[in-house]
Amino acid sequence: MSKVSYLVQKNTNSIIAKNHFRPLEDSSGTYGTFMVATKENDIMHCTVGALTPSIKTWFTNFNQPVLSERLYLTAIDNLLKKVEYLQLSSQFDQELITEEEFSFELETYEDRYLIKANDNFSPEEFDLVITIANKLKHKQFSTDELSEIFSIPLELVDDFVFNYEVKNIGLL
Amino acid sequence: MALVYDNSSIECMDADISSRKIVRSSFMQIKNIGKCMVYKCSRNSEATVTVELNPKKAKHNANSSLDKDSTVKGENILVAINCMKSLKIYLTNKTGTHKAQNFSTGHYTYAQITKQIPSTPRLIPPLEIIPPPDEDEEKKQIE
Numbered sequence: 001m002s003k004v005s006y007l008v009q010k011n012t013n014s015i016i017a018k019n020h021f022r023p024l025e026d027s028s029g030t031y032g033t034f035m036v037a038t039k040e041n042d043i044m045h046c047t048v049g050a051l052t053p054s055i056k057t058w059f060t061n062f063n064q065p066v067l068s069e070r071l072y073l074t075a076i077d078n079l080l081k082k083v084e085y086l087q088l089s090s091q092f093d094q095e096l097i098t099e100e101e102f103s104f105e106l107e108t109y110e111d112r113y114l115i116k117a118n119d120n121f122s123p124e125e126f127d128l129v130i131t132i133a134n135k136l137k138h139k140q141f142s143t144d145e146l147s148e149i150f151s152i153p154l155e156l157v158d159d160f161v162f163n164y165e166v167k168n169i170g171l172l
Numbered sequence: 173m174a175l176v177y178d179n180s181s182i183e184c185m186d187a188d189i190s191s192r193k194i195v196r197s198s199f200m201q202i203k204n205i206g207k208c209m210v211y212k213c214s215r216n217s218e219a220t221v222t223v224e225l226n227p228k229k230a231k232h233n234a235n236s237s238l239d240k241d242s243t244v245k246g247e248n249i250l251v252a253i254n255c256m257k258s259l260k261i262y263l264t265n266k267t268g269t270h271k272a273q274n275f276s277t278g279h280y281t282y283a284q285i286t287k288q289i290p291s292t293p294r295l296i297p298p299l300e301i302i303p304p305p306d307e308d309e310e311k312k313q314i315e
Contacts, residue, residue, distance in 0.1 A: 082198045089196050092258050103256045106199065114207060115200045144212070144250050144286050148198055155203060155232065155301045158179065 246285035
């Protein structure tokens with residue numbers, strides 16, 4: 001039978017540190033709550049707290065490495081597809097393959113050449129795209145290049161850029 | 173009529189593309205159009221409608237110009253052609269100083285200005301790319 005012990009300081013009704021959280025009995029009620037549970041040597045510790053903006057940011061950043069990895073893999077995959085497509089086009093231009101062979105290759109091995117857009121692309125992912133693009137200091141990306149490399153739907157890139165500028169530069 | 177601002181676009185069944193530099197870019201899936209060969213034109217480019225769409229309805233951008241002889245002129249233009257064939261690009265003399273690279277698309281074409289000519293003042297507010305309304309959703313709303 002595992003024991004559960006709460007790290008709740010019942011006297012003050014606040015959970016982790018007074019500096020970071022409002023007391024739970026505070027009736028302004030604008031914050032949610034979080035719970036973290038750990039188990040060690042058959043003892044489970046459960047921590048509950050108020051979900052202040054700083055703690056919420058800390059939790060959402062857990063997801064960032066996963067999103068970053070997904071974006072890097074998408075970019076590498078799309079750039080490789082572009083290279084394969086340009087190699088095929090180059091063969092056609094040098095008349096090493098016929099038009100029929102070119103079309104057949106595209107239709108049969110579509111996954112090797114076709115860049116697909118991600119219809120569920122989110123503003124959080126776009127923030128990461130901008131972070132990545134800003135680190136490549138020798139290159140200035142246009143919206144269609146971002147769309148091609150990171151599978152952002154072509155018709156939505158401008159909307160993402162506008163929302164990013166509003167959020168980070170404060171145009172409105 | 174020539175369209176010159178960022179995000180101005182044309183949609184048609186056949187277009188004449190002319191630019192100082194035309195480069196094959198990629199093979200992409202674009203919403204409401206399908207699998208497209210994407211070409212990027214730079215250094216002073218233009219695209220002109222030679223055959224209109226039938227039916228005359230925009231597929232990708234509701235703000236696209238669909239009329240015959242409509243032209244988009246810009247520094248950089250993105251051209252998406254819904255076909256699996258590689259198109260031949262040929263050289264012509266355009267100005268006294270420079271030659272031009274040209275081709276005719278012969279298939280559904282979407283051409284959009286990605287960078288307008290630098291001397292052109294910016295449009296405020298800028299043009300938006302608006303997906304055309306879905307016909308099935310419109311019918312459901314009427315019902």
